[in-house]
Amino acid sequence: MSKDSAEGASTRTGIKAVAALAGVGIASVSRVLSGQPGSSPQLTQRVLDAARQLGYAPNALAQGLRRRATRSIGFVGSDITNPLIASIVSGAEGVLSLAGFSVLLTNSGGVASVDAERIEVLLQRQVDGLIVLPALEDDPATLAALRNTKAPVVLIDRTLPEDIVAHYVLSDHYRGVGDAARHLLASGHRRIGLVVGRDVRPTRERIRAVEDAFDGLGVARDLLVHRGMLSAEHGEAALEEMLAGDAPPSAVILGGNQLLEGALRVIHRRGLRLGIDLSLVCCDDVPLSRFHQPPIATVMRDPDLLGKRAAELLLGQLETPSAVEPVCLPTWFEPRASCGTWSEKIPTKTAAKIPGTRRRRAAASTDLVRE
Amino acid sequence: MSKDSAEGASTRTGIKAVAALAGVGIASVSRVLSGQPGSSPQLTQRVLDAARQLGYAPNALAQGLRRRATRSIGFVGSDITNPLIASIVSGAEGVLSLAGFSVLLTNSGGVASVDAERIEVLLQRQVDGLIVLPALEDDPATLAALRNTKAPVVLIDRTLPEDIVAHYVLSDHYRGVGDAARHLLASGHRRIGLVVGRDVRPTRERIRAVEDAFDGLGVARDLLVHRGMLSAEHGEAALEEMLAGDAPPSAVILGGNQLLEGALRVIHRRGLRLGIDLSLVCCDDVPLSRFHQPPIATVMRDPDLLGKRAAELLLGQLETPSAVEPVCLPTWFEPRASCGTWSEKIPTKTAAKIPGTRRRRAAASTDLVRE
């Protein structure tokens, strides 16, 4: 038993030190500092004074243990180094920290087994909820880990088997990529290359979108799909391979922003003129892509919003659990010179980055003219 | 008192459920699962079986409370959306998670008061250590928060007053920017613009580096320093202002990667030819900057390594606290066409991104020829 009958000021500033200094019971301190009603003004003041005097801050571990809630959430993503993911995390963190939640961040490096392991660690840490961007949609270990918890889970851009209880924030890839494909087809392209990642929702949606674009315009499907990692290396290899084939596509859609750097290496190496020798569309914005010569046409979305919505959804579930429809956020095609005879100038106004402006969808697919 | 004398299997799988199922004492379970020696093989096996059978995972909150260590660290940065910061976080997270630590991530948005508040939150959560990139080096609230803890603190690219016990991982901005400035001066530039952020170490080092470059080459100091936020908006405003002046600089160094986008807006808007009408050097890499026409000369560093070193330093302190010299990591100037008569081609090989290659310093400043 510690020397508790003493003045208490020397103790490692816990709640009982405050109680001792204020000359009140430990429970009263807790009540006052937790903002619970039912304490006299005097007592409240005494507690507050003592707490301030001691520089007391409650131990969140003990609170969490007792309350069975930590006000922390876990985020597991593949790679925060990808600006897309970074924006999602940033959006989520903003909402969560405003709500008094902390974020435990984890990178899986896109390895499914790591996803599973990290989810488990976060659950051990008693996070109140999880935002996950798993590498795969059907990894048994990941699914098991997810099934293993009562904490609400929000998935971003992934759909899981029905038996998993989870909530979804998705992107309408179908729309943006479809618009892009229609633009290309309407510009006269007849053979389109599509570089995609593993078999997850965005990949499936993008393929479907391009296929439907062919069908919708009555053009014979001629789609080269290249699957692999969404890395610069794979972008380089994929494009190289496509172009080296017998009948290379005249237009390529990159289903991931990391692919762009690799693709550009190929393009510069081969001395291809984008928009003339080859049309290129990238999915998801990359910082300087609009300053490239020519600017890179892009299927845009608002990743920050994705993170925000995921966080809001999660907070909502913590408040009142309920079945919720998946949230699906817009995606829009921004035609730029890399995809053909498009004369858009390089942006010169700050306005180009103002959120409100960004959200609008390009009217591209409607005001096209067949060549 | 809960119904504890029963079989226990129905209890919310805590350590006592495992003990009950294994038919052993609670302490033995703890010992076995914590990997402590001194348990008979049979007992060990029984505990392991029971734990597996129940899918038991220890509650990290309770462990932390008891052990007075959480195996978690807090990271407070300005904005994870900045690829530089994202890489630092990523590097740190990699090292930490390998060591069994979790990362609590926080964004301050570059607001000093938020820094302080977030540090406090993390300390309440009993993180074992802190990696901080504060907005300011002399914010009283931040300093107070930092002084307030016994947990080791590692600062990245900042130096604090001596009375704060902290460890440092710094970048040798002086070298890289100095090389850049010498390159510019040797190329004939006589008036150099420098856009920097607030008065923190990188800013001071960069200014000093350029000044010393002037002095070292015996050129009369003609340096235009523009201070502000390191944002695209400020990059745009700063460059615009510099160019609008009576005697605009012929070369500009951007002391922050976020400035580049803004600067490029000005440059494209004005139709300036980089490397001819204006020479430009950016500090810290931006994804596509080497694919820009012309490629953007850059003062490089390895931000991932910065994060790794910070994490390693922190882990070291947790193991054995000790006074440690600040770590200072290299920075190197990569001249590219944006800074003048330089004929470097756009990279065509994947090799351009291989770490080993990156680390070497450009020999730029030595093999220059006065014009």
Next chain:
DNA sequence: TTGAAAGCGCTACCAC
């Protein structure tokens, strides 16, 4: 080698 029991710092229940 093993287990009982004392707390880690806090909240919430209950009696005053």
Next chain:
DNA sequence: GTGGTAGCGCTTTCAA
């Protein structure tokens, strides 16, 4: 209104 006190799930003496 206020203050004891039980106990969140765990680790760690200490005795057996």
